[in-house]
Amino acid sequence: ELKxxxxxxxxxxxxxxxxxxxxxxxxxxxxxxxxRQDPGKSLESLFVLLxxxxxxxxxxxxxxxxxxxRLSTLHITAAVHxxxxxxxxxxxxxxxxxxxxxxxxxxxxxx
Amino acid sequence: xxxxIQSPRHEVTEMGQEVTLRCKPISGHDYLFWYRQTxxxxxxxxxxxxxxxxxxxxxxxxxxxxxxxxxxSFSTLKIQPSEPRDSAVYFCASSSYWGVSSTDTQYFGPxxxxxxx
Numbered sequence: 001e002l003k004x005x006x007x008x009x010x011x012x013x014x015x016x017x018x019x020x021x022x023x024x025x026x027x028x029x030x031x032x033x034x035x036r037q038d039p040g041k042s043l044e045s046l047f048v049l050l051x052x053x054x055x056x057x058x059x060x061x062x063x064x065x066x067x068x069x070r071l072s073t074l075h076i077t078a079a080v081h082x083x084x085x086x087x088x089x090x091x092x093x094x095x096x097x098x099x100x101x102x103x104x105x106x107x108x109x110x111x
Numbered sequence: 112x113x114x115x116i117q118s119p120r121h122e123v124t125e126m127g128q129e130v131t132l133r134c135k136p137i138s139g140h141d142y143l144f145w146y147r148q149t150x151x152x153x154x155x156x157x158x159x160x161x162x163x164x165x166x167x168x169x170x171x172x173x174x175x176x177x178x179x180x181x182x183x184s185f186s187t188l189k190i191q192p193s194e195p196r197d198s199a200v201y202f203c204a205s206s207s208y209w210g211v212s213s214t215d216t217q218y219f220g221p222x223x224x225x226x227x228x
Contacts, residue, residue: 031209033217041221042202042219042220043154044219045218048214048216088154097142097144097159097166097206098167099217101153101155
């Protein structure tokens with residue numbers, strides 16, 4: 001059974017600082033997703049990572065995937081208040097469309 | 112595109128009542144997913160369909176839950192009878208076919224917040 005662990009679960013940052021959210025998964029996975037959820041809202045897709053060494057960037061967020069270590073990271077650069085949200089990673093395998101989600105990381109960016 | 116549409120957005124009911132949640136996927140999407148989100152258990156996949164056929168229902172908690180997809184543009188999740196522990200946000204998501212190198216994703220609806228008193 002595929003298990004996904006995120007850490008930290010809670011992250012309070014100051015504006016302008018950098019930080020990284022970690023996502024570990026338990027067995028071989030060839031699809032890794034990052035989603036964002038604002039309070040009371042739905043999930044919005046941020047990144048899809050398919051191969052070892054994949055790196056994607058959008059604004060102040062950068063996601064990477066290391067399939068050998070079974071690890072994905074979401075790096076936040078120079079945080080701003082608008083990035084405050086819950087971030088989820090999810091892993092999937094092959095032709096199975098079932099995704100396993102992590103518990104989520106609640107990010108709060110303080111002025 | 113209107114995105115995934117869910118109704119109702121909020122539902123408050125009493126224990127023992129039947130609850131029906133509705134979902135309209137994005138047009139052209141072959142896959143439809145029902146998730147449940149709670150503080151305690153996080154986001155859980157309940158069931159998913161491919162071309163209107165249920166593929167994996169291993170996440171359906173018990174026989175009180177049932178899901179149908181009578182056509183490509185409509186799905187329902189029914190709880191009968193409902194219990195307070197069913198209180199959660201229920202999301203529907205849809206996706207198109209994923210080839211090996213596809214970077215497509217699942218697109219989530221706005222969710223239905225269910226409260227069972």
